[in-house]
Amino acid sequence: MRVTDTLKVNYDLIEGIAVITLNSVETLNALDSELIYELNQVLDKIENDSKVKIVLVTGKGKAFSAGGNVKRMGDRTTLETIEIMSHATRVITRITEMKKVFISAVNGYAMGAGFSLALACDIIVAQKNAKFGLSFINVGLVPDCGLLHFLPKIVGPWKAKELIFSGAVITAEEAFQYRIVNRLVEENEALSEGLEFAKKLAVEPLQAMTLVKTIIESSKNLDIKGTMQYETLAQSVLQQTTDHKEGLQAFKEKRSPIFTGR
Incomplete structure (x- = not known):
């Protein structure tokens, strides 16, 4: 059942599972100010719905999320950057603190802050053609949206520095080996497999x-x-x-x- 259908984020209820779909295909679901605003609105509804226990986050098209919109970065003032980052980090904080279980179904590219969004979830299901990118260094920036919190705790500080310093793009197979990904599935199956796992968790306390x-x-x-x-x-x-x-x-x-x- 479609609950919310905004410009860039869709919210469906499927057998009691809240499914958030990033739907800005033309930008590869980039986390621009509009999408972040809509995502926070959807999280408001989910947080206030006591019937929802499990939340599944995925992307439309060939990307989970390409992260920040690089084309807009050079035009921002310092204050504008701080403002958009405050809204983006609020999304991450809410996912980690909300009394729901979050599953990310990574259907393609999860780059930069999109990688952070996947890591904020409690479980990551990724299809074999997914890729996780740490390209911040290539544009003279540091990882953000919690990535410097999540990644070192999973792979260790030295491996994290190696991946970040080199602007690595990690395949789904590598991410599974590094224990970033919980479940590795076939191409085009991230959503269906994520839903199946969500249904199993939905009956737990x-x-x-x-x-x-x-x-x-x-x-x-x-x-x-x-x-x-x-x-x-x-x-x-x-x-x-x-x-x-x-x-x-x-x-x-x-x-x-x-x-x-x-």
């Missing part, structure tokens, strides 16, 4: 999944004791939920649990 998301992110800045304290707090909260009680009852009755998110 949302509160538990989002707490896992929060603790993993927080544990990057904690020692083992701090992480275990966070785990203990989460367990004490989750053990009072209806979903936990349903899981126990289903285990006793040897049936699949029916979680409600409460």
Whole structure:
């Protein structure tokens, strides 16, 4: 079901899965100010919809997203750059902090900030012809939209510097080997495979999944004791939920649990 159909971003509900499609084919879904504005509007609707547990992000055409619109960069003032970056980084922050599970279905090029957008999601499904680009250095810039946060934590700081300094374009196979990509699928199957995985997650307890998301992110800045304290707090909260009680009852009755998110 189509929920929102704006100029550059489409929002559909498919069996309870929120599907965001970047739809600016002529710019390879570049993250310009218009698309970012529309993306934030769609995220508003998703955040306020308690029925949505899983969000799938993909692109229309041959690109997931080409990142920033290079043609417009040279015309911006410093203040204009700061303004558009504040809106773009808000998208990334909202995805990482929202109490939903995000899956990126990378259907082609994910370049620059488009790579960052994919990395902001909790799971990355990529088709074999996808490519991930770090071309910032080629135009005298540094990675942005959180890429310098995400990438070193996945591949390590030294490998991250090598890839960034060289302006590398990483194939989907390489990204899978580097553990950037969770699931590697055949060409033209990123969306369908991403949806299938989303449907499997949609029946799981949302509160538990989002707490896992929060603790993993927080544990990057904690020692083992701090992480275990966070785990203990989460367990004490989750053990009072209806979903936990349903899981126990289903285990006793040897049936699949029916979680409600409460």
